[in-house]
Amino acid sequence: MTQLHIKNGFVYDPLNRIDGEKMDILVRDGKIVDKLDGKRKRVIDASGMIVMPGGVDIHSHIAGPKVNSGRILRPEDHFKDVEVKTAKTRSGVGRSIPSTFTTGYRYARMGYTTVMDPAMPPLKARHTHEELNDTPIIDKASYPLLGDCWYVLEALRKGSVEECAAYVAWTMRATKGYVIKLVNPGGLEAWGFGGNVRDIDDPVPNFEITPREIVQGLCRVNQLLRMPHTIHVHTNNLGKPGNYATTLETMKCVENMANGDKPLIHVTHCQFSAFKGEDWRTFESGAEEIAKYVNNHSHVTTDMGQIVFTDTTTMTADGPFQYILYQLSGNKWVNSDVETETSTGIVPFTYKRSSFVHAIQWSIGLELALLIRDPWKIYLTTDHPNAGPFTYYPRIMSWLMSRRAREKLMKKMNTRARHKSLLPTIDREYTFYELAIATRAGQAKSLGLKQKGHLGLGADADIALYKIDPSSVDPSRKYRLVRRAFKNAAYTVKDGQIVVKNGEIVKSVNGRTFWVDVGTSASLMEIEPKLKKEFEDYYTVQYENYVVPEHHLAVSSPVSVKA
Amino acid sequence: MTLTLRPKLAFKVPIEAECITPDAFAGKTVKEIGAMKVWEGNRQRSLDELFYVEGEGGAKPEEVDIRIIGDVHKVRRIGVGMSGGEIKIEGDAGVHLGEEMTGGRIVVAGSADSWTGSMMRGGVIEVKGDAGDYVGASYRGSTKGMRGGVILIHGNAGNELGCFMRKGLIKVGGDAGQFVGMHMRDGTILVQGGCEGRAGAEMTGGKIAICGSVPSVLPTFTVDSVKAKVKIDGEEVAGPFYLFVGDQTENGDGKLYVSKAANPHLKFYETYL
Numbered sequence: 001m002t003q004l005h006i007k008n009g010f011v012y013d014p015l016n017r018i019d020g021e022k023m024d025i026l027v028r029d030g031k032i033v034d035k036l037d038g039k040r041k042r043v044i045d046a047s048g049m050i051v052m053p054g055g056v057d058i059h060s061h062i063a064g065p066k067v068n069s070g071r072i073l074r075p076e077d078h079f080k081d082v083e084v085k086t087a088k089t090r091s092g093v094g095r096s097i098p099s100t101f102t103t104g105y106r107y108a109r110m111g112y113t114t115v116m117d118p119a120m121p122p123l124k125a126r127h128t129h130e131e132l133n134d135t136p137i138i139d140k141a142s143y144p145l146l147g148d149c150w151y152v153l154e155a156l157r158k159g160s161v162e163e164c165a166a167y168v169a170w171t172m173r174a175t176k177g178y179v180i181k182l183v184n185p186g187g188l189e190a191w192g193f194g195g196n197v198r199d200i201d202d203p204v205p206n207f208e209i210t211p212r213e214i215v216q217g218l219c220r221v222n223q224l225l226r227m228p229h230t231i232h233v234h235t236n237n238l239g240k241p242g243n244y245a246t247t248l249e250t251m252k253c254v255e256n257m258a259n260g261d262k263p264l265i266h267v268t269h270c271q272f273s274a275f276k277g278e279d280w281r282t283f284e285s286g287a288e289e290i291a292k293y294v295n296n297h298s299h300v301t302t303d304m305g306q307i308v309f310t311d312t313t314t315m316t317a318d319g320p321f322q323y324i325l326y327q328l329s330g331n332k333w334v335n336s337d338v339e340t341e342t343s344t345g346i347v348p349f350t351y352k353r354s355s356f357v358h359a360i361q362w363s364i365g366l367e368l369a370l371l372i373r374d375p376w377k378i379y380l381t382t383d384h385p386n387a388g389p390f391t392y393y394p395r396i397m398s399w400l401m402s403r404r405a406r407e408k409l410m411k412k413m414n415t416r417a418r419h420k421s422l423l424p425t426i427d428r429e430y431t432f433y434e435l436a437i438a439t440r441a442g443q444a445k446s447l448g449l450k451q452k453g454h455l456g457l458g459a460d461a462d463i464a465l466y467k468i469d470p471s472s473v474d475p476s477r478k479y480r481l482v483r484r485a486f487k488n489a490a491y492t493v494k495d496g497q498i499v500v501k502n503g504e505i506v507k508s509v510n511g512r513t514f515w516v517d518v519g520t521s522a523s524l525m526e527i528e529p530k531l532k533k534e535f536e537d538y539y540t541v542q543y544e545n546y547v548v549p550e551h552h553l554a555v556s557s558p559v560s561v562k563a
Numbered sequence: 564m565t566l567t568l569r570p571k572l573a574f575k576v577p578i579e580a581e582c583i584t585p586d587a588f589a590g591k592t593v594k595e596i597g598a599m600k601v602w603e604g605n606r607q608r609s610l611d612e613l614f615y616v617e618g619e620g621g622a623k624p625e626e627v628d629i630r631i632i633g634d635v636h637k638v639r640r641i642g643v644g645m646s647g648g649e650i651k652i653e654g655d656a657g658v659h660l661g662e663e664m665t666g667g668r669i670v671v672a673g674s675a676d677s678w679t680g681s682m683m684r685g686g687v688i689e690v691k692g693d694a695g696d697y698v699g700a701s702y703r704g705s706t707k708g709m710r711g712g713v714i715l716i717h718g719n720a721g722n723e724l725g726c727f728m729r730k731g732l733i734k735v736g737g738d739a740g741q742f743v744g745m746h747m748r749d750g751t752i753l754v755q756g757g758c759e760g761r762a763g764a765e766m767t768g769g770k771i772a773i774c775g776s777v778p779s780v781l782p783t784f785t786v787d788s789v790k791a792k793v794k795i796d797g798e799e800v801a802g803p804f805y806l807f808v809g810d811q812t813e814n815g816d817g818k819l820y821v822s823k824a825a826n827p828h829l830k831f832y833e834t835y836l
Contacts, residue, residue, distance in 0.1 A: 076705035331706075 002496055003028050003036045006463065009046030010470050012432050013053060014441040015454035019433045020470050025051060027461040030496035034457055042498075048469040049490055052436050053453050054113030054462030056443040059232075059268050059303055060384040061315055062103050063117045063131035063142070065124045066344045069334050070097045070313050070385075073346055077313065089505045096312040096385040104136035104511070106391055108500050111464025111489035113511075114139045114444070114452050118181060118232060118268065119317045121145055121338040123541065125175035125548045132513055133554040137499050139452075139462075141514040143232055144175045145317050147182030147214055148189040150340040151534060156217040157209045165221045166527045169518035169563060172225075174547040176515035176556075179447075180222055183234040183317040185214040188343045196320040200236055200249045211236050212253050219254045219264055225518050225563045228448025230301070232266045235273045239321045244286025247273040248293055251300050261298045266446065269305025269383035271365035283357050284420055285364045291371035294378070301446050302372070303381040306365035306396050307358065308388030309413075311350045316386065319343030340538050351388070353409075359417030361387075366399055366406065367421075370428045375437040376445065393439075394486040400430040400438070402479035429476050448559075449514070461496040464489050512557035520563045565628045566596070566618040568610075574637035576604035577657070578613065581640040585627035585648025585667060588620050596620065624648045624667070636676060642669050645686070658695070661688045664712070677721065683731070684711045696721035696740065699733050709733070709750065722759075725752045728769065732796050744771040747817060753795045757825065765810050766817035772800060776825040784809035784819060786832040793820045805832060 004027035010020045026033050061067050071078070071094065078093035083102050085091040092102030107115055115135075120128045120142040132140050146152050146168060155164035168180060186204035187197045193205060200211045215233065222231050235250050237243040247267060254264045267273060276286035294300050314325060319335055322345020326333040334346040351358045365387070372378045380397070384390040398405045403426075410418050430438065444453020451460040468475075468485035475482045488503025499507050535543040550556050566588060579602040581587075588596050597611030610616060621627045625647035635641065636655035640662060647667045655673035662678060666686045677695030680688045682702060694716045699709035700723055708727030715734050722740035725733050728750040738756035747766040757775025764781060772793045784807035792799045804820040821829065 073704070075703040076701075079702050079705075332704075 002030075003041035004461070004493065004496060004498075005036065005041050005043045006046050006051060006465070006493075007043060009049050009051035009465060011051045011455065012436040013455045014433055014437045015445065016456045018455075025455055025463060027463075027493065027496045030461050032455055032457055032459045032461055044465070044491060044498075046465055048467070050432060050466045050468055050470060050485075051455070052111070052464050052466070053440045053444070053455050053459070054464050054492065054494065055107075055111050056440045056447070056449070056453050057107070057112055057115040057381060057384075057390065058266075058379055058443040058447060059118045059305075059381045060115050060390055061117060061119060061386070062115055062140070062384070063100065063135060064120050064128040066119065066121075066315050066317070066346065067097060068127070068131070069336075069344070070315050070346045071099065073332065073334055074313055074348060077311075077348075086505070088508055096389045098389075100131050100134040101136060104138050105505050105508075108137040108492050108494070108505065109488055109503050110391075110393060110486060111466065111492050111500075112138065113462035113464070113492065113494050114449065116140065116178070116447065117142045118179075119143060119145055119183065120175065120177065120181075121317070121342045121344070122149070122171055122175045122177070123338055123341055123539075123546070125177070126552065129176060129513065129548055129553055135511070136508045137494055137505075137511055139511040139514065139557075141178035142176070143179040143181035144171055144177035145181050145183055145342040146171065146218065147185035147233075148187075148342050150189075150538065151531075152218070153186075153189065153204065153207045153209055153214065156213055157207055161217060161220050161224065163527060164217060165224045165563065166520060167531070168218070168221050169225055169520045170527065170531070172516045172518055176513065176548050176550070176553060178514050178516055178559075179229045179232045180218050180227065181232045181234075182215065182218060183342065184236050184238060184321065185233070186211040187236055187320055188317060191319040191343050192337050197236055199246050200253065212249075215250060215253055215265075216257070219257055223257070223259070223264075225520075226561045227516060227518075228559055228561065229446060230263050230266045232268055234268055234316065234318060238272050238318060239275070239324065241275045241277040241279055241283050244274045244276050244289055247286075247290060251293060251297070255297065255299060258299045263301045263446065264299040265301075267300060267302045269381065269386065270302040270368055270378070271305040271307065271361060271387065272383070274364050274368060280357055283360055285360055285367055285422060287364045287367035287371060288422065291368060294372050295374070301377050301379075301442075302368070303379040303383075304365045304369050304396075305381055305383040305387050306369070307351050307362040308382060308392040308395065309351050309353045309358070309362065310388055310392070311348070312385050312388050313346065314349045314386045315344070315346040317342045317344055319345045321345065322347050325349065339540065353413040356414045356417050359414040360420060362413070363417065363421040363423055366423060367426070369400055369438070370426045371422075375430070375434040376442045378438065379443045379446070380438045394483045397430075397435060397439070397486050398475075398479040398483045401435060401475040401482055402477070403427060403429055404476060405479040432470050432475070461493055463491070463493040465491040465493075510555050512555045513553045514557050514559055515553075517558040517560045518563055519560060564619045564621050564626065565630055566593070566616065566620050568614040568616055568629065568631045570614055570633040570635060572613070573634070574603070574613070576637070578603050578638045579640060580610070580638050581643040582610065583629065583631075583638070583641045583650070584643060584645040585624040585629060585650070586645050588627050588629065589624045589648075590622050591620060593617065593619070621648075634673075636674075642667075645669075655692070661686070664688075674718065675716075680709060680712070680714045682707060683709050683714075687713045687715070689715045689717075691717050693718035693737070694720045696723055697726060698724050699728055699731065700724075700726035706746070708746075719756070720754075724754075725750065728752070734795075738775060739773075743773070744769065744817070747771070751795055753800065762821075763807075763810060763817055763819045765813050765815070766819075767810070767813050767815040768817050770795075770818045770820070772804065772820040774800065774822045774825065777821055780807055780819065780821060780829065780832075781810065783811045785811065786835050788836065789823060789833070790820065805829060
């Protein structure tokens with residue numbers, strides 16, 4: 001039995017409305033408790049430190065065949081960043097696409113304890129889980145890509161939401177997935193034949209169904225199955241000028257399905273979906289329009305997908321978009337088609353301060369985060385590694401918390417972009433409370449992880465301590481201190497065990513893998529014979545071999561829902 | 564002021580010695596230099612366990628003059644990232660010699676191994692003997708090869724000489740292997756002997772001159788003209804040369820000069836002029 005007493009820290013726990021109060025946190029057996037037994041306990045003096053729940057990342061490509069292809073594609077990326085083995089940690093390499101072990105360690109060092117891998121081709125689930133098993137410390141889950149799956153498209157075309165729901169429920173169990181993920185719905189299927197969909201009402205070739213119907217259909221399925229998170233959508237036309245209109249249409253198309261104030265749709269890495277203008281020359285920010293819509297509606301949540309000016313690797317399931325990026329950059333690339341399910345593309349990319357388009361993109365991410373008033377609706381991500389490696393989060397935090405930090409960078413970026421940016425007109429600066437929402441509480445709430453993102457009684461004892469004193473440090477002026485503090489957590493506690501001390505890993509533990517176990521009623525279960533036929537006709541894998549057994553996960557943690 | 568390093572034994576396993584640079588030695592006493600750490604295989608050793616270190620260094624890298632007497636072909640990464648000063652190797656050198664160097668001078672009396680001067684940005688590397696593959700190339704996967712400086716090889720060079728080269732000059736006295744100036748963006752390569760073919764594959768800019776024989780020129784190069792001479796780094800090399808432009812698969816504008824006299828089998832190109 002391990003007991004921890006974290007004393008006198010400034011606690012930020014937005015889910016329990018605790019805003020920088022000086023208080024103690026007690027931990028027993030990996031849970032937050034209200035009192036400890038006996039005297040055997042470890043005391044951490046947290047005076048002058050911030051205490052927050054462990055960080056939660058809703059969208060970060062950390063595992064799977066695509067990530068691994070990215071690793072193979074980029075030896076020059078590993079070369080720049082090598083981590084040597086220590087007594088507690090394994091060696092590793094990689095700057096924008098770190099190896100699995102290094103990914104776990106680096107997240108833990110920043111005080112993050114839960115990370116979601118957002119794009120798993122269902123067929124490649126086994127590989128994805130094998131990589132997740134080798135990603136230590138952090139808890140994780142994976143989102144199966146379902147927006148272009150033949151079975152889903154076929155069922156929705158017939159208008160049979162129940163059949164689609166049965167299939168989705170089966171896929172969640174078979175692939176040990178957590179969230180329904182849609183990437184460029186319909187577009188990836190079209191890409192299999194060298195095409196794409198132009199907008200949300202452009203029918204998918206061979207299926208006579210529009211992206212709008214796919215989004216609405218899967219949103220309905222999500223409601224039917226009572227999934228913990230909403231549908232997680234990477235919009236059509238992502239990365240193209242003028243796509244903010246498509247994004248707004250996507251948000252609007254599920255507007256009237258709302259049931260109370262519950263969110264229905266998560267538009268991910270929103271920065272890439274908020275482009276205005278006719279082409280790259282007239283490119284501008286559509287953040288204002290998106291923010292206005294999100295401010296006025298409660299059914300949407302988003303995350304930033306914030307650009308960082310650095311060399312990184314873009315990787316998405318959006319094959320057609322990656323092809324455009326390859327043509328723009330002329331870099332080496334990888335493209336692949338996953339049978340009847342999805343596609344993939346990978347292109348190394350460098351975001352430059354001097355580039356007009358990149359500088360505007362940088363501005364869009366921050367405009368979104370600052371113009372959307374409610375921090376429960378927009379979360380901090382870089383869509384790692386697409387807009388920048390996750391190791392840059394502390395830098396983004398400082399931009400959110402300090403106007404001065406933003407202005408300092410803006411002085412060095414493309415002049416035309418600087419004049420077009422809305423940022424100089426925005427005074428808002430995040431407080432530590434808001435930052436805690438954007439980096440942990442909001443994301444945990446959105447994901448439906450009841451044990452995460454807060455420090456209330458019974459929560460998992462995932463705690464991050466940062467060496468910065470909010471009573472004496474003004475984050476707006478001392479943004480460098482903020483960066484330094486959030487880069488290396490003073491302590492990271494995972495399930496009641498101290499894993500990081502002063503930015504160094506002191507213990508490596510295994511994190512859980514969450515997946516959704518949908519308890520379906522009998523009427524939803526009659527798709528098995530049809531599925532078997534589907535596998536015989538279309539798949540290279542047998543039905544029996546497709547399913548990932550539960551013992552394949554190092555630490556399985558099913559989340560049961562009742563459809 | 565010279566610092567002398569002499570191997571104490573014949574090395575059997577590779578030694579990673581990126582600390583042997585004027586930059587790392589500057590401002591240190593012989594004792595401090597001897598205590599610097601290197602890897603011998605999977606064991607960490609101090610430099611004086613492997614070398615006799617004698618002499619005197621300088622305060623700044625430019626004042627440090629390192630002489631290595633003996634065979635160090637097992638010692639990797641000598642002179643990595645050096646910015647000034649001089650290293651003289653009286654024997655053979657190992658792989659990654661002078662990688663990413665920005666200034667100074669390295670002279671090898673014997674031969675150098677692969678990756679000599681890869682990603683270098685400035686300074687001079689002179690090899691009296693032969694060199695291995697990937698001289699002045701980029702690291703695997705990267706598109707940033709040599710970006711400045713001069714590499715002189717008196718003997719022969721291996722394959723993929725100047726791969727992804729962006730600037731600078733490479734001169735080879737003897738022959739070169741396959742894929743001279745592959746993916747080259749800019750800069751100059753002169754091969755005084757012949758090469759094994761596929762010169763300039765996927766080059767988009769820069770200049771390659773080959774004074775000896777080549778088996779053939781890639782079909783993605785178009786013949787432009789016959790030139791009497793070619794200018795390399797301000798000096799004229801007498802020809803005549805066939806001038807090819809390519810690589811057309813990359814819409815390239817690289818210039819490939821191939822000696823007319825040494826390649827009578829390329830005479831058919833003249834019908835296209």
